[in-house]
Amino acid sequence: MQTITKVALDAMGGDNAPGEIVKGAVNAVSSRSDIKVFLVGQEDVVKEELKKYQYPDGQIEVIHAPEIIEMAEPPVQAIRKKKQSSLVVGMNMVKQKEADAFVSAGSSGAILVGGQTIVGRIKGVKRPPLAPIIPTETGISLLIDCGANVDARPEHLLQFAKMGSIYMENVVGVKNPRVAIVNIGAEEEKGNALVKETFPLLRDCKDINFVGSIEAREIPHGGADVIVCEAFVGNVILKLYEGLSSTLVGVIKRGLMSTLKSKMGALLALPALKKTLKAFDASEYGGAPLLGLNGLVVKTHGSSKAQEVTNSIYQCVTFREQKINEIIQEKIIDSDEKEE
Amino acid sequence: MQTITKVALDAMGGDNAPGEIVKGAVNAVSSRSDIKVFLVGQEDVVKEELKKYQYPDGQIEVIHAPEIIEMAEPPVQAIRKKKQSSLVVGMNMVKQKEADAFVSAGSSGAILVGGQTIVGRIKGVKRPPLAPIIPTETGISLLIDCGANVDARPEHLLQFAKMGSIYMENVVGVKNPRVAIVNIGAEEEKGNALVKETFPLLRDCKDINFVGSIEAREIPHGGADVIVCEAFVGNVILKLYEGLSSTLVGVIKRGLMSTLKSKMGALLALPALKKTLKAFDASEYGGAPLLGLNGLVVKTHGSSKAQEVTNSIYQCVTFREQKINEIIQEKIIDSDEKEE
Numbered sequence: 001m002q003t004i005t006k007v008a009l010d011a012m013g014g015d016n017a018p019g020e021i022v023k024g025a026v027n028a029v030s031s032r033s034d035i036k037v038f039l040v041g042q043e044d045v046v047k048e049e050l051k052k053y054q055y056p057d058g059q060i061e062v063i064h065a066p067e068i069i070e071m072a073e074p075p076v077q078a079i080r081k082k083k084q085s086s087l088v089v090g091m092n093m094v095k096q097k098e099a100d101a102f103v104s105a106g107s108s109g110a111i112l113v114g115g116q117t118i119v120g121r122i123k124g125v126k127r128p129p130l131a132p133i134i135p136t137e138t139g140i141s142l143l144i145d146c147g148a149n150v151d152a153r154p155e156h157l158l159q160f161a162k163m164g165s166i167y168m169e170n171v172v173g174v175k176n177p178r179v180a181i182v183n184i185g186a187e188e189e190k191g192n193a194l195v196k197e198t199f200p201l202l203r204d205c206k207d208i209n210f211v212g213s214i215e216a217r218e219i220p221h222g223g224a225d226v227i228v229c230e231a232f233v234g235n236v237i238l239k240l241y242e243g244l245s246s247t248l249v250g251v252i253k254r255g256l257m258s259t260l261k262s263k264m265g266a267l268l269a270l271p272a273l274k275k276t277l278k279a280f281d282a283s284e285y286g287g288a289p290l291l292g293l294n295g296l297v298v299k300t301h302g303s304s305k306a307q308e309v310t311n312s313i314y315q316c317v318t319f320r321e322q323k324i325n326e327i328i329q330e331k332i333i334d335s336d337e338k339e340e
Numbered sequence: 341m342q343t344i345t346k347v348a349l350d351a352m353g354g355d356n357a358p359g360e361i362v363k364g365a366v367n368a369v370s371s372r373s374d375i376k377v378f379l380v381g382q383e384d385v386v387k388e389e390l391k392k393y394q395y396p397d398g399q400i401e402v403i404h405a406p407e408i409i410e411m412a413e414p415p416v417q418a419i420r421k422k423k424q425s426s427l428v429v430g431m432n433m434v435k436q437k438e439a440d441a442f443v444s445a446g447s448s449g450a451i452l453v454g455g456q457t458i459v460g461r462i463k464g465v466k467r468p469p470l471a472p473i474i475p476t477e478t479g480i481s482l483l484i485d486c487g488a489n490v491d492a493r494p495e496h497l498l499q500f501a502k503m504g505s506i507y508m509e510n511v512v513g514v515k516n517p518r519v520a521i522v523n524i525g526a527e528e529e530k531g532n533a534l535v536k537e538t539f540p541l542l543r544d545c546k547d548i549n550f551v552g553s554i555e556a557r558e559i560p561h562g563g564a565d566v567i568v569c570e571a572f573v574g575n576v577i578l579k580l581y582e583g584l585s586s587t588l589v590g591v592i593k594r595g596l597m598s599t600l601k602s603k604m605g606a607l608l609a610l611p612a613l614k615k616t617l618k619a620f621d622a623s624e625y626g627g628a629p630l631l632g633l634n635g636l637v638v639k640t641h642g643s644s645k646a647q648e649v650t651n652s653i654y655q656c657v658t659f660r661e662q663k664i665n666e667i668i669q670e671k672i673i674d675s676d677e678k679e680e
Contacts, residue, residue, distance in 0.1 A: 137587050150524070150532040184490070184575040192490040192572045216576040217583035232532045235524040236556040236573055240580050243557035247477050248588045248620070255609070255616030262612035268605025269596050276595030280588070
């Protein structure tokens with residue numbers, strides 16, 4: 001008998017909700033029969049969208065959630081007050097084991113708070129990290145942590161490294177992933193207090209393939225598969241990646257459009273250029289998992305289109321099939337025992 | 341009578357030394373009569389280079405320094421042992437007031453250590469920050485601190501903000517520069533402990549035009565003129581800027597060269613493209629000043645060519661003419677007295 005992965009999908013979160021979200025769900029269940037999607041949101045709105053499509057009966061169910069958490073709302077308050085929001089209803093389904101995973105393109109802050117307070121941590125996990133995939137020259141890397149764990153301690157970073165390594169190997173499929181810690185130089189004696197204290201913990205950890213420090217310059221060149229840092233630095237890396245990429249693409253577009261000659265050149269070059277730039281886009285790998293929870297929570301980009309939503313749903317299937325949480329639990333508890 | 345700015349220039353530091361360094365010095369003194377350059381390095385090598393050029397008599401003097409500090413040498417040890425290196429000799433000239441400034445494309449670590457230990461800090465300055473200029477969509481910004489001050493405290497960041505603001509206004513010429521602190525969200529309550537403690541100090545400082553937090557995403561868009569952060573984060577931003585820019589330009593080049601049609605397009609588009617990409621290059625603003633010292637130390641890129649060297653020499657002239665250190669001294673002492 002086929003096992004079904006049940007995904008609660010926030011139909012109301014993100015810039016393109018509900019249209020692209022619903023489309024992403026329809027595409028996912030149309031290609032695979034081992035998925036059930038619960039579309040969580042305002043029933044009438046979601047059902048209206050669904051009318052546009054044909055899809056396998058019984059693989060999509062609408063769960064009514066009348067409230068919406070806005071992007072600007074203070075997360076803690078939003079989670080506490082809006083019990084009938086798609087985000088809270090969807091996360092409660094994961095908590096109650098009615099769904100294996102929850103996927104949302106909504107407010108990052110609310111997803112992080114809800115993940116911790118509603119879904120809850122795996123026993124032994126000190127802090128759940130948010131781990132987006134970033135594009136590199138040679139492929140992709142996992143950046144862990146970009147969540148809300150500011151002022152992290154060395155033991156947190158050690159757990160991030162282990163969880164990131166498990167995810168990269170078993171979900172993304174990178175064999176024996178190279179784990180590195182973000183630093184301001186390659187030598188072990190470099191760095192701030194946090195990095196200096198974390199370095200030996202990573203070096204001595206048997207569960208990961210630690211390759212040492214990575215300078216930020218080497219990240220886009222694909223210098224490591226799992227890039228460990230505390231959330232403030234991770235956030236800076238992630239946001240700068242987005243901002244600088246869009247700035248540079250804009251600068252290049254202006255260059256291509258600046259003279260008649262360059263415009264003619266652009267016409268000829270654009271198809272090939274778009275293709276290589278598309279490869280430098282991590283959205284095909286799904287969203288960012290919030291790791292270490294009793295279930296899976298995935299944060300997709302606010303600007304997600306159907307394709308990223310579909311890929312995030314597939315990501316949940318792989319996560320469950322590969323028993324990621326069971327592996328995390330085992331590794332985390334193992335090392336806690338060793339420490340004692 | 342014309343006042344002369346005296347610049348000690350490390351003829352041996354950087355990837356293109358001594359050729360491009362000497363050329364940069366010759367170009368500077370050939371265009372302006374108010375500059376004297378001391379070329380510090382191995383006398384025979386430097387004099388051999390100088391033979392290639394005609395330049396105003398008496399505006400260049402060679403100072404013999406037989407030793408060279410290599411890029412890979414541990415900085416503290418190198419500064420202590422190699423008393424006859426161009427770096428130590430040049431910095432001692434600043435200390436002895438024989439030169440107003442020292443410019444080097446050599447080892448960053450050695451420059452930071454030498455600046456502190458040889459040239460020394462202005463009274464009241466707690467830590468001297470390294471402040472490179474980074475390119476943005478709309479112009480340039482000063483990123484302060486990217487030096488060696490890891491685990492900085494709020495009062496350090498306040499001083500960085502003041503010194504950066506003075507530099508940006510008086511050397512770069514940005515009127516009433518907008519000062520922002522790097523953060524993971526725009527709201528005051530966001531951030532790690534350091535940012536939360538620093539925020540009110542910046543907000544209440546009368547000497548700067550503080551505009552609040554800046555997310556890393558907004559940095560390339562030109563969201564602030566003076567971007568304040570501690571050195572670890574600054575280093576990550578600076579290095580990622582370099583790495584991601586070169587990666588993206590590489591990706592785009594590959595795209596342009598991938599098909600016959602795109603190659604033809606590239607031929608037509610490249611001149612215009614090169615022009616806009618050149619605007620996204622901060623080297624025309626000279627090197628990164630190490631601020632708060634008894635004199636000026638400027639770190640230029642390791643890959644500096646003559647043009648950047650020349651601009652860095654001009655930067656030293658403006659720095660002296662605008663009496664930056666006098667202003668810093670006044671502002672720093674002012675606020676120290678207020679604090680007591």
